Amino acid sequence: MSVTRKDRRLLFIGAGERADDWVPAFAAQAPDVPFIVYEDGMDVGAFRYAIIWRPNPPVVTQLSNLEVIFGMGAGVERLLGDPSIPDRIPIVRMVEPGLTGGMVEYVLWQTIYHHRRIWELEEAQREARWVNQYYPAPWERQIGILGLGQLGSAAARLLVEYGFKVKGWSRSRKSVDEVKSFAGAEELPQFLEGVEILVCLLPLTADTQGIINAGVFNQLPMGSILINAARGGHLNEADLLQALGSGRLAAATLDVFHVEPLPEGHPFWLHPRIFMTPHNASLTHPATAAIEIKRQIERHESGLPLEHVADRNRGY
Numbered sequence: 172m173s174v175t176r177k178d179r180r181l182l183f184i185g186a187g188e189r190a191d192d193w194v195p196a197f198a199a200q201a202p203d204v205p206f207i208v209y210e211d212g213m214d215v216g217a218f219r220y221a222i223i224w225r226p227n228p229p230v231v232t233q234l235s236n237l238e239v240i241f242g243m244g245a246g247v248e249r250l251l252g253d254p255s256i257p258d259r260i261p262i263v264r265m266v267e268p269g270l271t272g273g274m275v276e277y278v279l280w281q282t283i284y285h286h287r288r289i290w291e292l293e294e295a296q297r298e299a300r301w302v303n304q305y306y307p308a309p310w311e312r313q314i315g316i317l318g319l320g321q322l323g324s325a326a327a328r329l330l331v332e333y334g335f336k337v338k339g340w341s342r343s344r345k346s347v348d349e350v351k352s353f354a355g356a357e358e359l360p361q362f363l364e365g366v367e368i369l370v371c372l373l374p375l376t377a378d379t380q381g382i383i384n385a386g387v388f389n390q391l392p393m394g395s396i397l398i399n400a401a402r403g404g405h406l407n408e409a410d411l412l413q414a415l416g417s418g419r420l421a422a423a424t425l426d427v428f429h430v431e432p433l434p435e436g437h438p439f440w441l442h443p444r445i446f447m448t449p450h451n452a453s454l455t456h457p458a459t460a461a462i463e464i465k466r467q468i469e470r471h472e473s474g475l476p477l478e479h480v481a482d483r484n485r486g487y
């Protein structure tokens with residue numbers, strides 16, 4: 172099949188994911204970017220653009236004219252770890268307002284849940300027990316965000332607007348209004364000092380694998396909270412259970428797990444102080460993602476650099 176510069180078809184290579192909502196979203200929002208769902212035996216040689224959540228190596232190797240891979244999500248560790256994807260193909264992380272908005276909403280929801288210790292009220296009501304509960308004002312509550320990127324900085328801004336004290340940790344120093352920025356491994360201890368609610372929004376890389384562990388918990392005040400909405404691989408699960416047992420942590424919210432779905436019988440399922448969501452802290456919204464992908468394809472075609480391209484050396 173011949174390849175033309177005008178061919179904007181986007182090949183969706185799924186690994187069990189549904190694309191039902193994506194086809195109409197592209198038809199409505201980006202009609203000049205036809206969204207084509209891969210089917211077995213399809214001739215894919217002419218496609219210049221693909222969108223992938225989980226890699227499917229046999230298909231990727233047939234994409235001889237591929238120019239760009241769009242990750243269906245913000246986290247692209249699986250795509251970066253797939254040796255069948257040639258290094259020359261840029262992998263664009265998903266950055267779109269629906270995904271950011273959903274994460275900001277989740278972080279605010281869970282921060283308030285723990286700030287107001289709503290779980291304590293739920294426990295008391297189940298036992299028909301009146302509880303005299305004290306909670307500090309938001310400006311007396313220190314939140315710490317691991318990862319001040321697209322999602323972390325958006326969450327930080329909303330928490331500040333809400334009145335919380337917020338600090339953030341990233342590789343490079345950031346400037347987000349009223350958010351104290353800490354950068355690099357050497358500033359992690361200063362960042363952790365006094366953090367009562369620790370939110371993880373880091374990418375999963377060789378450097379961040381297992382980063383939320385006993386060493387981190389032991390630097391937080393007694394009775395702190397963990398919210399992990401990034402990747403299960405960031406968390407040392409045994410250390411979390413121990414920290415909850417010792418009271419170092421009062422509770423944790425987890426959206427992501429080492430193995431998903433979380434296996435039957437896993438100790439997290441019935442833990443009274445672990446609150447779980449099924450890796451849906453946020454979702455990529457097909458309508459807003461279609462607008463973003465069209466914008467990126469237009470940049471690419473007019474010779475402008477793509478944005479949000481994952482860096483293979485950094486791993487995100």
Ligand code: NDP
Pocket residue numbers: 244245246247270274317318319320321322323340341342343344355356372373374375376378379400401402426427450451452453454487
């Ligand atoms: P970004 O790449 O925009 O931000 C990542 C942040 O982490 C950056 O501030 C970066 O620092 C920082 N960082 C990376 N490595 C280190 C390190 N070794 N030490 C200190 N800081 C580090 O990513 P997004 O905000 O878009 O997404 C973050 C993650 O959220 C995704 O990778 C994904 O895993 C997760 N996610 C989860 C979802 C869910 O539903 N549960 C939904 C969407 C995303 P710097 O800015 O200096 O580069």
Ligand code: OXD
Pocket residue numbers: 243244245246247265453454455
């Ligand atoms: C993502 C996710 O990385 O949904 O976007 O986990």
